[in-house]
Amino acid sequence: TCLDPTQQQQLLVAGSAVAVGGLLTCYYWVYQGTKTKRIPIGDGWWGAGEKPQSEDEKVFPFQVQTSDEEIQDLYDRIDRTRYTEPLKDTGFQYGFNSTYLKKVVSHWRHQFNWKKQIAILNKYPQFKTNIEGLDVHFIHVRPPHREGQRVLPLMLVHGWPGSVYEFYRILPLLTDSLDSLAFEVICPSIPGYGFSEAPHKQGFDTLAAARVFHKLMERLGFSGYYLQGGDWGSIITTNMAQMKPECVKGLHLNMLTNKLRGFGVLFSILIGRYLPWLFGFTREDVRRLFGSVGFMERNFYEIIRETGYLHIQGTKPDSAGCGVNDSPVGLAAYILEKFSTWTDFNNRDLEDGGLERKFTLDDLLTNIMIYWTTGSIVSSMRFYKENLKTNIDNRLDNNTGVYVPTGLAAFPNEVRHVPQSWARDRFRNIYSYSYMPRGGHFAAFEEPQLLADDLLQFVKKVEKL
Numbered sequence: 001t002c003l004d005p006t007q008q009q010q011l012l013v014a015g016s017a018v019a020v021g022g023l024l025t026c027y028y029w030v031y032q033g034t035k036t037k038r039i040p041i042g043d044g045w046w047g048a049g050e051k052p053q054s055e056d057e058k059v060f061p062f063q064v065q066t067s068d069e070e071i072q073d074l075y076d077r078i079d080r081t082r083y084t085e086p087l088k089d090t091g092f093q094y095g096f097n098s099t100y101l102k103k104v105v106s107h108w109r110h111q112f113n114w115k116k117q118i119a120i121l122n123k124y125p126q127f128k129t130n131i132e133g134l135d136v137h138f139i140h141v142r143p144p145h146r147e148g149q150r151v152l153p154l155m156l157v158h159g160w161p162g163s164v165y166e167f168y169r170i171l172p173l174l175t176d177s178l179d180s181l182a183f184e185v186i187c188p189s190i191p192g193y194g195f196s197e198a199p200h201k202q203g204f205d206t207l208a209a210a211r212v213f214h215k216l217m218e219r220l221g222f223s224g225y226y227l228q229g230g231d232w233g234s235i236i237t238t239n240m241a242q243m244k245p246e247c248v249k250g251l252h253l254n255m256l257t258n259k260l261r262g263f264g265v266l267f268s269i270l271i272g273r274y275l276p277w278l279f280g281f282t283r284e285d286v287r288r289l290f291g292s293v294g295f296m297e298r299n300f301y302e303i304i305r306e307t308g309y310l311h312i313q314g315t316k317p318d319s320a321g322c323g324v325n326d327s328p329v330g331l332a333a334y335i336l337e338k339f340s341t342w343t344d345f346n347n348r349d350l351e352d353g354g355l356e357r358k359f360t361l362d363d364l365l366t367n368i369m370i371y372w373t374t375g376s377i378v379s380s381m382r383f384y385k386e387n388l389k390t391n392i393d394n395r396l397d398n399n400t401g402v403y404v405p406t407g408l409a410a411f412p413n414e415v416r417h418v419p420q421s422w423a424r425d426r427f428r429n430i431y432s433y434s435y436m437p438r439g440g441h442f443a444a445f446e447e448p449q450l451l452a453d454d455l456l457q458f459v460k461k462v463e464k465l
Contacts, residue, residue: 047133159231280421407458
């Protein structure tokens with residue numbers, strides 16, 4: 001009776017929210033208890049022809065190579081490029097701005113030295129081994145011996161449209177450290193990407209990649225190891241943790257996914273910005289989820305505007321792939337637009353897409369050359385089709401919890417933000433959740449020091465160091 005009508009209404013809303021929140025919490029834990037704790041590892045064969053009686057398990061050295069003929073063919077194709085003039089004042093809103101594209105292509109044609117970049121690629125030891133019928137490429141870097149330093153095995157997994165080259169700036173931070181802890185790092189190329197052979201049969205999805213990478217680690221003699229991934233790498237490494245949790249000592253991710261469904265999530269979307277404490281949201285969660293434009297604009301309409309590529313690659317990858325596999329400039333425009341927008345959505349308003357704020361043209365073009373010289377853009381695009389051809393919500397991995405120690409690094413310019421309270425729906429043993437101060441989707445490529453430091457601190461927590 002001491003409250004005015006407005007205060008009474010606020011109290012009623014808060015009380016109702018607490019009551020509903022309590023019911024949702026009970027429902028949440030009952031529901032979670034029904035989820036599977038692991039997924040079967042299974043087996044597969046993706047090579048050409050029938051599976052042989054026994055597999056060749058030899059591991060052999062590999063080096064990137066080129067020829068004058070390959071480089072001249074690239075130059076000839078670049079010289080025949082047809083450009084379309086951009087609309088006035090569009091920046092990157094319509095895709096890669098062709099005015100800036102001409103500058104990138106001029107650098108590619110006249111300054112970029114592919115043989116020099118190959119020497120950089122071959123700086124780290126590379127290998128191939130045949131698993132499930134595919135020659136799987138990987139980098140394997142051992143740290144120099146330091147007295148008293150503990151060394152732990154770690155696998156880093158890339159995504160699309162990246163490659164193992166994304167990790168070249170973070171590798172020395174992880175392997176050549178003066179810290180008490182260092183890592184022996186394995187970076188595989190996803191089959192169908194870069195130097196790994198592409199599957200010859202339908203169905204190679206993240207579950208198949210996870211199984212292949214477990215077999216790779218077993219072949220290298222590792223029984224327990226840490227995993228780190230972003231983009232497809234985050235899903236593959238999560239699947240690895242779901243398949244063989246006894247082998248995964250810890251899982252560290254810089255891209256998070258969750259289902260935007262269920263009463264709890266819906267309720268948090270509706271009133272989370274007003275009662276964040278009720279849903280475990282921090283002020284930073286509220287800022288990243290809702291911002292100044294609201295949840296639907298940031299997390300629905302914005303995502304629709306930026307996922308046209310996903311719908312193409314998830315349905316008819318070979319159609320679009322035919323063009324970008326034949327034109328090096330088309331390939332560069334298609335891929336580099338993602339390195340602009342996914343680094344920071346604000347880059348869409350810039351004529352140069354902000355590309356050289358975080359990357360050098362040589363680094364960006366090296367990644368392009370990996371796709372171009374291996375002709376792997378189509379097979380990399382098919383990976384979306386293989387993962388999206390059925391209802392993804394019904395996949396076993398999307399209904400299986402992750403129980404290994406988990407570290408989550410939330411970068412502010414990631415395509416979508418997932419609060420820790422939402423992440424717990426899937427990840428049941430979160431050791432660390434970090435709001436990173438800067439950076440976007442390509443964390444290892446953009447902010448290698450930040451990612452390395454967060455990964456190191458997570459592993460130290462797990463190891464109790």
